Amino acid sequence: MDTTKVATSNTTTAATTKKKNRVGAVAGWADDRLGLAALGKKQLRKVFPDHWSFMLGEIALWSFVVLLLTGVFLTLWFNPSMGEVAYDGSYDQLRGIEMSEAYASSLHISFDVRGGLLMRQMHHWAAMLFVASMMVHLLRVFFTGAFRKPRELNWVIGCLLLILGTLEGFTGYSLPDDLLSGTGVRAADGFIKASPVVGTYMSFLLFGGEFPGEAIIPRLFTVHVLLIPGLLLALIAAHMLLLVYHKHTQWPGPGRTEQNVVGYPMLPVYAAKAGGFFFIVFGITAMMGALLTINPVWKYGPYDPSKVTAGSQPDWYMGWPDGALRIMPGLESEIFGYTISWNVMLPILILPIVMFIILLLLPFLDAWITGDKRDHHLLERPRNAPTRTALMVALMTMYGLFWAAGGNDIIAITLHASINQITYFMRAAVIIGPIIAFFITRRWCISLQRKDNETVLHGYETGIIMRSPEGGYSEKHLPLPESKAYALTARDRDPVPNGLPSGGTDANGVPAPEGGRLAGLRHRLRTLYYADNAQKPTPEELAEGHHHAEHEHELQTGMDGHAADGHQFDGHHLVEDEHLRDPHH
Amino acid sequence: MSDHDKDEHGHELSNVPDEAVTDDLYPNPGLPEHHWRPTDVDPKAERRAERQVATLFLLSVVCTVLFVVSYFTFQVGDDWDTIGGFGASNLTLGLSLSGALLFIGIGIIQLARKLMADKEIVEYRHPSASSEADRAEALTALNTGIDESGIGRRPLVRNTMLGAVGLVGVTAIIPLWDLGPKPNQVGPGKKYDYPGAGIENTIWTAGMRVVRDVTGTPIRPADMEIGDLINGEPAGIFNGGPDGEPLEGVVLQINKSKGAVVVVRMEPDEIIPAEGRENWAVDGIICYSKICTHVGCPISLYERTTHHLLCPCHQSTFDLSDSARVVFGPAARALPQLPLGVDEEGYLIATAPFDEPVGPSYWERG
């Protein structure tokens, strides 16, 4: 590649300090003791590429910070105890009712501490955003191929963060000990008891005896405020360190290569943008806490194992296994006097673990199928990896359908549908839906690839309709600016699998790959992986296309210099100082 | 084709993209020319942006002041102030906090977008892997270390050490055994005994009255009309203490979570009695465990004309006129039935405890 055209690096000569300023003095003092200058000279001007989708992970990071801040506030009043007290606070409708101290202190925070309800609601909203933004971030990373070598381990860390965040959420919303959260804990007890062999032992150990006992809230509290946050912090630190070490991926484009990273320096631009984003995420959370009620525990009442409410759902991120639980047929078998509850085990104990393992293995699976061992720092557009994109869309479809099944009762009353029919529909849809989604997405991606090729070969549509002297109409195409054309074609040509059936020979008598069944499977998968992908044009095709365009251009020369052809305003150029008609005429 | 195109057996797999297929159709045009922003070239625009950013920061200050004012102005507790039907304290604290934060955020970002230098710069990447020389050196160091430790030559020491370190983890697991009593230690006459103790037991005994939840009043059959539903509890939770006092604390909660029942009345000939349960109903009054056999939610969503009982957690549906068999949903077992009778004072009682464990299935249940 011609690197001479790539812009110069940021290793500019440092501006010599004219006189000792205050910043320099402080930095000097610190460096004398910490020796940070060696690190700082590299990292302070570290380059981060600019794209909105690169900031999705930041939402998760900043909502985690909001969680830490609001969480500390809540611990000042929350009392994680299941000791019974008669409520004597400000909420009239429950005064005098026996309840756990955990619930009473939740009410106290909500009704007798100024700003307490706000902090509770912000904490809960931030938790919802935390998990949601991790998932959006995960999707971005997968769809753009940013998980590929050398970043597989960071993908694994991200997956661990996702599952820990989910557990953190579950332990958190169980703490207030209201009717809804207690129902959730009760269901969790049912899940645990359904585990083969050790189920009842695990339940008795966890609850300190029979459900509900008086140990579960204090234990969940310790897990919620100490154990999981500690792990989260450590993993987030590792996640960020790896990000800094690998340097961020970037989109292909003029001047951007596998060997460089183009963007804004950490100090000042990126620090300002990231810091500003923190305040924005914090502010959005505060606004949601101010305006939107979340988990009105006072209306649920204290947990009572003999009560229940319609619309008993977990928070959204636990919704999909709950949906699986709802649509699972009631299978249970008894073998040698022991009970195996397939109806609970399969959807809630086995399915999430299987899905998580699949998620964890995706980068390795992708690398194994493609056989790609190179480092990748340039992102791929989702359309340029149709099978991979389709795979994730299929998984998303499955997730979404399970999720919808988890809200089947709310869907039923909102749409006046039958809960039974929704359930029957979902039983089939969670299997058929992903398959349909896979094929649609794959074809869709390939169509987009073809459209890109069209644009490269024949130029973009200007929206200007030309009438030829003979009266025929045609739309004027203009060649893409060089930078756009480069960005569109800056991708690898897909390898062409040789298409040999396992164990056979091709027309020339070359034997098909051997190496065992696994190699055969891998070969078939690779063939499927790349099959039907539209390749970027060959140089010959490109030359042909350009020749054609020149010919067309000749035909249209007649109108040059007359009315503006309008392409100044098609979004491909700067428009300042452009005029639709020449002002001097 | 490169060497990497072959698998470990030396066979060609297919066209493996180990090497970048660098057939760029266009030469890399390099970074585009930098265009200045209006704020870079127009001093007026620059000053405008300065004023804009400073205004944003000042608005944040105003919001912070409003936050403090709201904190001391609006009451919570027994006399909530409200604004438009919303809790005034929550609303104003939240909105002012939100404003204070958002204005700072927007201000800083506006500062970065408009006024900070915005020329994109380039940094070169280095391979994630170390250089070959470094690797070789590290490997040598590693081997030297292992060598000098003598671990490789002394398998006895190595194996016992690894074994010991592996086993010492047990000391972190074993103490968890005392997190709670074991299922076989809890029950009548066992180490942990209390009314209703044991996973397969409830507090129900023959002759115990069925009472209304919350109020604890006993039920006469004549109190109930066809179509009536009563959320019932065992009388034992209201008088089951050693001296006839109500249960409380953990024991109360445990017994509510196992003993709660639903009592419904239907036309006696609508009941399809199961074998051996012909006399378990009193004049069409029939009683089942309220605890779902799926994962244990309490159920009382009763349809009086179909006699179906629905669980709001996962939609298992049971037919109460037909031994509470499962007609829909993920539950696998019918709800346990409590045989009813009437005591000498004319109140509903259980003539026997449940004949099977209530609630969700578990391994040893059988």
Added chain:
Amino acid sequence: MRLLNRSAGRLSRHRRGPLAGLAVVLLGLLLTGGLYTAFSPAQAGSTKSSADQIEQGRQLFIVGCSFCHGQNGEGVLSEDGESQLGPSLVGVGAAAVDFQVGTGRMPMAQPGAQVPEKQETYDEEEIAALAAFVASLGPGPAIPDESDYTLEGLSEEERQQAIVNGGQIFLTNCTACHNFEGSGGAMPRGGYAPRIRGVEPRYVYEALLTGPQNMPNFSNGNLPPESKRNVIAYLNSLEEQPNYGGFGLGGFGPVPEGLAAWLLGIGACVGAAVWIAAHTTRSNKKKADA
């Protein structure tokens, strides 16, 4: 009457005829009224109404109700003679009429197990006349008096206790179907427990008393009048309390909360990210010193 009711029970399990549900529902009503008569001392309805009112009610009944319920409220069998087009209204009492007609559930727009609430067809006077006529067919529960469901005349402390007690009864008996703040909930096969927030106290009381459609009864023997009053007081207190934490999102629990987190929360954050990373306006001008 027993015979009819037995067939209703069978029908519900084994048949799917469009009218079966209607018949079942209305038969349930009929039965309720009948039994209520047997156990309840209240005999109001018929004594209050004048002969004129009953006559007016009869005229309205013949025009609007007799097609399904028969000229004299005796009920009508469907053409095949197996199911009930409309059940007998003898003994259902004025309370049932006041609830069903007053909330617009009757006359039904179309037969089915679920009878939706709608704009009522008759005005107050006509409903009273219909109620008087049906009550005259046979004794049944009367329309509750306002004194049955208000807390008037109670001390502040007694009111407070009534609301707390009502809350506990509500959470025990009502939330399972109608949700923790009365937003309603799903029932099997397309049925639903309707939203009960903002419903007139009289209708809540009548619904508890007569168990309309598929709702179980909470007759006075089951749930004493005082408890019914307390439940109503609790529901009113929910109406009157401020929205402490902001908009309630429909009061359906975590599902709308999750949607709000995604659509509003993630939506706003992603919007902000797009703005932060968007390119600012560019100028063609060159910097003087550049």
